[in-house]
Amino acid sequence: MRVIAKKILREFWEKHNDAEEQLKTWYKEASKADWSSPNDVKKEYIKASILKNRRVVFDICGNSYRLIVKINYERKWVFVKFIGTHSDYDKINAENI
Numbered sequence: 001m002r003v004i005a006k007k008i009l010r011e012f013w014e015k016h017n018d019a020e021e022q023l024k025t026w027y028k029e030a031s032k033a034d035w036s037s038p039n040d041v042k043k044e045y046i047k048a049s050i051l052k053n054r055r056v057v058f059d060i061c062g063n064s065y066r067l068i069v070k071i072n073y074e075r076k077w078v079f080v081k082f083i084g085t086h087s088d089y090d091k092i093n094a095e096n097i
Contacts, residue, residue, distance in 0.1 A: 001030055001031060001032075001033045001035060001071075001076050002077045002078070003030050003031050003077075003078045003080065004077055004078065004079045004080065005080035006080070008080045008083060009023045009067075009080060009083060012083045012084075018061055018064070019061050019064075019083075022061055023060060023067070026058060026067065029044070030069075034076070035073060035076075036073050037073060038056070038071075041071070047059050051094055053070070053096070054070050054071050054072065054073075055068055055069070055070055055071075055081070055097075056068070056070075056071060057089075057094055060083070063086065064086065065083060065084065065085055065086070066082070066083070066084060066085075066086060066088075066089040066094075067080070067082070067083045068080075068082040068083075068089075068094050068097060069081060081097050082094070
């Protein structure tokens with residue numbers, strides 16, 4: 001998969017150092033993945049939440065942070081839409097961000 005908007009992840013881990021290693025690991029794993037459907041994502045990330053509009057939510061650092069991506073399975077790209085604290089996540093509409 002081609003992960004788009006790594007800059008968003010980097011800017012986040014520069015402010016939240018505890019998230020750096022997990023975000024880097026997620027980025028590497030997602031870049032090597034070959035997801036064809038939400039089921040493929042769930043096989044690798046059991047706790048991932050599959051939402052409408054091709055959105056997937058990943059828990060980062062034991063659910064301290066939430067990462068939302070939009071996945072185009074046909075074109076094999078993952079677009080980072082949001083990364084934030086759990087309270088930041090509660091303020092947004094994850095299916096439309």
